[in-house]
Amino acid sequence: MERFFAISGCSGGGKSSLIEALAALGFSVVPEPGRRIVAEEQAGEGKALPWVDMAAFARRAVAMAAADHRAMHDTAGPVFFDRGLVDAVAGLGHATGTVAIPDIVRQLRYNETVFMVPPWPEIYVNDAERRHGLEEGIAEYERLLNFYPKLGYRPVLLPKADIETRTRFILQQIGAY
Secondary structure, three states: OOOEEEEEEEEOOOOHHHHHHHHHOOOEEOOHHHHHHHHHHHHHOOOOOOOOHHHHHHHHHHHHHHHHHOOOOOOOOOOOEEHHHHHHHHHHHHOOOOOOOOOOHHHHOOOOOOEEOOOOOOOOOOOEEEEEOOOHHHHHHHHHHHHHHHHOOEEEOOOOOHHHHHHHHHHHHOOOO
């Protein structure tokens, strides 16, 4: 889907704030599956929390990201995903040691340009839904930066800048500014 744009990268690098800014401009957005799963699990039994069972968490993230992708199919205009299916599949592979890439990630595509939020220690904070440290976030970022091109995507690094600058950068890249 040429109009589906993934925003990926390092945890705590400002992806969710960027998604909120794009939503405020009237663009369709999809919030991060991981944060939604954590909220659901904390309200329930908590068996698929990433710090309890990473593989179960990643399986839920794959299912949710695929459902998100399908749900946005008839949405007009650009759609921005805070993470998405590729991130979830990469996480599942890391959690289980699986190297095979499931067919679903080849079937449910995003635009070849993927926006990557680099590690930004100055703004990184932990919260109730993000318990891992910056080091784990950087390791995940590096895995994603290597994984996306294997699936035919072209990572574009976002500048370490305020939300308005990052938003303008993305919109210029996709020809919507």
